[in-house]
Amino acid sequence: MAKRDYYDVLGLSKGASEADIKKAYRQMAIKYHPDKNPGNAEAEDKFKEAAEAYDILSNAEKRQRYDQFGHAGMGGGGGGYGGGNMNMDDIFSQFGDIFGSAFGGGGFGGGGFGGGNAGGRRVKGSNLRIKVKLNLEEIAFGTTKKIKVFKLVNADGVTYDTCTTCRGSGQVRRVTNTILGQMQTSSTCPTCHGAGKSIKQKPKDADEHGQKRQEEVIEINIPAGVGDGMTLNVAGKGNAGPYGGVPGDLLVQIEEEEHTSLKRDGNNLYYDLYVNFADAALGATAEIPLVKGKAQIKLDAGTQSGKILRLKGKGLPEVNGYGTGDLLVNINVWTPMRLNDEEKKLLEKLRQSPNFQPSPSGKDKSFFQRVKEMFG
Numbered sequence: 001m002a003k004r005d006y007y008d009v010l011g012l013s014k015g016a017s018e019a020d021i022k023k024a025y026r027q028m029a030i031k032y033h034p035d036k037n038p039g040n041a042e043a044e045d046k047f048k049e050a051a052e053a054y055d056i057l058s059n060a061e062k063r064q065r066y067d068q069f070g071h072a073g074m075g076g077g078g079g080g081y082g083g084g085n086m087n088m089d090d091i092f093s094q095f096g097d098i099f100g101s102a103f104g105g106g107g108f109g110g111g112g113f114g115g116g117n118a119g120g121r122r123v124k125g126s127n128l129r130i131k132v133k134l135n136l137e138e139i140a141f142g143t144t145k146k147i148k149v150f151k152l153v154n155a156d157g158v159t160y161d162t163c164t165t166c167r168g169s170g171q172v173r174r175v176t177n178t179i180l181g182q183m184q185t186s187s188t189c190p191t192c193h194g195a196g197k198s199i200k201q202k203p204k205d206a207d208e209h210g211q212k213r214q215e216e217v218i219e220i221n222i223p224a225g226v227g228d229g230m231t232l233n234v235a236g237k238g239n240a241g242p243y244g245g246v247p248g249d250l251l252v253q254i255e256e257e258e259h260t261s262l263k264r265d266g267n268n269l270y271y272d273l274y275v276n277f278a279d280a281a282l283g284a285t286a287e288i289p290l291v292k293g294k295a296q297i298k299l300d301a302g303t304q305s306g307k308i309l310r311l312k313g314k315g316l317p318e319v320n321g322y323g324t325g326d327l328l329v330n331i332n333v334w335t336p337m338r339l340n341d342e343e344k345k346l347l348e349k350l351r352q353s354p355n356f357q358p359s360p361s362g363k364d365k366s367f368f369q370r371v372k373e374m375f376g
């Protein structure tokens with residue numbers, strides 16, 4: 001087939017201005033755009049023909065050569081400018097010039113179309129999300145959990161073809177009208193999710209992507225020090241990538257069971273210890289629950305309510321392995337709420353006793369100071 005004159009292709013005369021060339025190509029590109037003419041081979045040829053003409057005529061040097069020598073001047077061996085050698089990606093990359101500089105380089109033109117006709121990519125499987133409930137002991141020391149998941153796997157016996165929606169490129173392009181003019185967007189092919197492949201044959205129990213859901217037991221190592229709401233990313237343990245892609249990740253969300261008596265704040269643990277009035281005055285020993293086991297602590301004679309004892313290193317480890325929190329024991333001196341006659345008599349005797357009169361000294365830390373130290 002004889003090659004048409006580039007000016008004829010764009011409906012222009014030889015002396016057409018740069019602006020005319022742009023305008024003409026723009027109209028042709030919109031008219032014959034593949035998205036507007038799905039499955040229309042003639043439109044596609046016209047689209048490519050116009051793109052080729054524009055490629056030459058929009059370039060001053062190429063245009064000059066073409067004006068002088070015609071098609072013979074355009075390629076090696078007099079065969080013309082390699083008819084139809086422009087692929088769709090080349091064509092779409094032109095749109096950056098055509099559809100206005102308003103879009104600049106960002107997002108339009110150069111952006112999404114790089115890589116050209118490599119044809120599809122390895123599709124990553126979707127991430128799989130699970131929740132894991134842990135008690136404080138598991139959090140303090142780390143643990144291994146075996147979790148049953150239903151995940152997508154590639155079914156056996158699936159064979160592949162080139163995707164007809166995107167012709168193997170994995171991308172579909174669309175020109176949309178916006179208030180700024182026409183804008184071309186490129187997105188992942190909805191049919192093949194970017195793989196550029198379609199299913200040729202598949203077993204009955206596989207879905208349209210050749211996958212099926214299968215029960216699997218996954219072993220997850222949970223490091224010490226994780227916290228409620230934290231998400232661990234187990235790479236490659238999610239859903240299989242369709243069309244021979246790479247698997248997604250398993251996202252493990254941590255749920256922390258509340259401990260009966262230890263409260264957590266970051267890596268520190270808090271415990272409220274209640275001591276009776278006599279123990280606080282005379283001194284005593286008390287038992288403190290730890291994450292694992294117990295600790296004995298000594299209360300000095302004259303321990304005040306509100307005193308905080310710090311058990312260093314008895315909190316939780318940092319998840320990154322650096323350092324361990326403390327266990328802070330808040331002393332509450334218990335004031336009896338019911339008294340029998342004998343108890344009342346004893347306390348009446350003590351009520352006026354000089355040593356029973358509050359006399360906080362500078363040594364006793366104020367509430368403000370204690371809080372400051374706790375968080376400081």
Ligand SMILES: [Zn+2]
Pocket residue numbers: 163164165166167168169170171189190191192193194195196197
């Ligand atoms: Zn596709």
